[in-house]
Amino acid sequence: MTTHRCDALIIGAGQAAPALAVALAGRGEKVILVEGNQLGGTCVNVGCTPTKTLRKSARVAYMARRGAEFGVNTGAVTIDFAKAMDRMHERVNASRTGLEGWLANTPNVTVLRGWGSLAGHTGQGFQAVVDGKGEQQHIMAARVYLNTGTRPLMPPIEGLDKPDARILNNESLLQLRECPKHLCILGGSYIGLEFAQIFRRLGAEVTVIEPSHRIAMREDEIVTNAITDFLREEGVQILTSTTLERVDGAGSDLQLHVQTKNADYSLQTNIHKASHLLVATGRLPNTERLNLASIGLPVDARGYLDVNGQLETAVAGVWALGDINKRGAFTHTSYHDFEIVRDNLKEPNALRSADDRVTAYAMFTDPPLGRVGLSRSAAKAESDKSGRQFLIAEHHMRFVSRAKEESETHGVIQFIVDAKTESFVGATVLGINGDEIIQVVSNYMATGASYKLMRNCLPVHPTVTEFFPTILDKLAAL
Numbered sequence: 001m002t003t004h005r006c007d008a009l010i011i012g013a014g015q016a017a018p019a020l021a022v023a024l025a026g027r028g029e030k031v032i033l034v035e036g037n038q039l040g041g042t043c044v045n046v047g048c049t050p051t052k053t054l055r056k057s058a059r060v061a062y063m064a065r066r067g068a069e070f071g072v073n074t075g076a077v078t079i080d081f082a083k084a085m086d087r088m089h090e091r092v093n094a095s096r097t098g099l100e101g102w103l104a105n106t107p108n109v110t111v112l113r114g115w116g117s118l119a120g121h122t123g124q125g126f127q128a129v130v131d132g133k134g135e136q137q138h139i140m141a142a143r144v145y146l147n148t149g150t151r152p153l154m155p156p157i158e159g160l161d162k163p164d165a166r167i168l169n170n171e172s173l174l175q176l177r178e179c180p181k182h183l184c185i186l187g188g189s190y191i192g193l194e195f196a197q198i199f200r201r202l203g204a205e206v207t208v209i210e211p212s213h214r215i216a217m218r219e220d221e222i223v224t225n226a227i228t229d230f231l232r233e234e235g236v237q238i239l240t241s242t243t244l245e246r247v248d249g250a251g252s253d254l255q256l257h258v259q260t261k262n263a264d265y266s267l268q269t270n271i272h273k274a275s276h277l278l279v280a281t282g283r284l285p286n287t288e289r290l291n292l293a294s295i296g297l298p299v300d301a302r303g304y305l306d307v308n309g310q311l312e313t314a315v316a317g318v319w320a321l322g323d324i325n326k327r328g329a330f331t332h333t334s335y336h337d338f339e340i341v342r343d344n345l346k347e348p349n350a351l352r353s354a355d356d357r358v359t360a361y362a363m364f365t366d367p368p369l370g371r372v373g374l375s376r377s378a379a380k381a382e383s384d385k386s387g388r389q390f391l392i393a394e395h396h397m398r399f400v401s402r403a404k405e406e407s408e409t410h411g412v413i414q415f416i417v418d419a420k421t422e423s424f425v426g427a428t429v430l431g432i433n434g435d436e437i438i439q440v441v442s443n444y445m446a447t448g449a450s451y452k453l454m455r456n457c458l459p460v461h462p463t464v465t466e467f468f469p470t471i472l473d474k475l476a477a478l
């Protein structure tokens with residue numbers, strides 16, 4: 001049995017961990033990074049990188065099919081699914097290999113392969129165990145950083161518990177070599193909708209099954225209606241108010257037994273056939289195998305950790321970064337967590353805090369949805385509760401000249417401003433380049449400046465952003 005001693009033990013190579021390991025090593029600390037699966041975590045291996053790479057193949061197919069509309073004639077558009085998947089795997093492998101090389105070449109950083117867990121706390125520091133293949137290693141560490149991320153949730157529905165190669169999650173879906181004939185997707189939220197459009201464009205029939213009465217439930221109705229419209233226009237079938245009751249299928253197709261609540265509240269049962277089912281119903285935090293009880297660190301009812309703005313847990317000397325700390329479920333929030341921890345360690349008076357950040361995010365449908373801050377419904381609820389007054393303005397993409405020039409007119413822009421302080425409190429850009437454009441607003445929001453300053457700025461023509469002053473001129477009481 002090997003025992004290692006280190007200053008910093010990082011468990012889980014999520015999106016904060018590699019940069020944190022290198023930064024701590026740069027301060028002269030001896031760092032051990034423990035990873036049970038693959039370096040790069042969810043984002044690189046089974047999340048952002050593969051989906052955004054496949055999304056490009058899907059978009060090329062989509063534009064090729066629309067070629068004649070732009071005066072570009074192609075032959076029949078066919079999809080080489082295996083090639084699209086190979087391109088995706090190459091991108092993932094290159095990204096992971098780059099990371100592996102970076103860590104391997106950083107002095108003072110040791111990567112241990114295996115599942116890490118804590119094993120108590122003595123006056124000398126934290127004890128931990130790493131379960132690798134056939135070997136157990138022991139670690140004594142002065143400080144511990146947890147960055148173990150999340151994994152797919154499989155809901156307790158009859159038939160989903162049986163091993164079946166046709167029942168997929170985001171990880172197994174990415175291993176397919178042939179495009180599913182008919183992909184049913186359980187869950188109409190961000191991950192499910194991105195995959196729905198990608199696989200539809202790559203040639204699958206796609207059906208989304210969503211229990212709520214609309215998809216992307218966290219967004220305003222104007223947003224979900226626009227997303228529903230462009231997905232349906234491309235042939236994605238969307239079944240809302242529909243629950244999956246049972247899955248069976250001994251033959252070539254799965255049989256999905258669903259129940260739909262009609263507008264008059266009557267219930268209707270149906271059986272849908274599908275070659276594959278993607279379960280995209282949420283994520284679970286990877287905290288239970290960490291044996292946090294051994295150091296007296298509690299998790300909440302869902303298994304997440306509570307942290308303060310500096311991302312410190314209830315146990316001194318233990319930090320939690322990334323999705324497990326409930327302060328964001330994105331690669332950029334996890335990486336930002338690293339920056340906060342690094343800066344606070346470097347300069348304790350810096351007191352950089354996650355409480356101060358403005359969290360923007362995107363859903364990478366095409367066109368993408370960029371979002372920051374309050375939605376209309378959240379602002380309305382806040383106003384009803386506290387009396388705070390807001391101003392709101394909306395502008396449809398079909399009235400944006402750049403969108404018209406590109407024939408990509410789906411979507412809407414929405415701004416919400418605090419009536420008293422005049423600062424932005426929320427924005428939506430669903431439309432071409434919405435994922436990039438939203439950051440004009442989120443970065444501006446971080447300054448707390450009045451919207452009037454932005455209204456007076458000089459924009460570039462012809463861009464989507466050039467409409468910001470026009471839209472801001474339309475602000476009216478919510």
Ligand SMILES: Cc1cc2nc3c(=O)[nH]c(=O)nc-3n(C[C@H](O)[C@H](O)[C@H](O)COP(=O)(O)OP(=O)(O)OC[C@H]3O[C@@H](n4cnc5c(N)ncnc54)[C@H](O)[C@@H]3O)c2cc1C
Nearest residue numbers: 012014015036041042043047116148149322323329330331
């Ligand atoms: C399909 C999909 C698409 C996504 N697209 C986007 C996107 O476009 N943009 C975006 O910002 N976010 C996206 N996300 C979310 C993003 O991937 C995560 O928010 C991001 O990876 C941050 O995760 P993390 O740093 O908490 O850890 P993760 O990236 O989840 O990594 C955690 C690591 O810890 C390891 N681990 C867990 N437990 C242990 C243990 N006990 N011992 C050792 N190792 C352990 C795991 O194996 C894993 O490698 C997507 C997610 C999915 C599933």
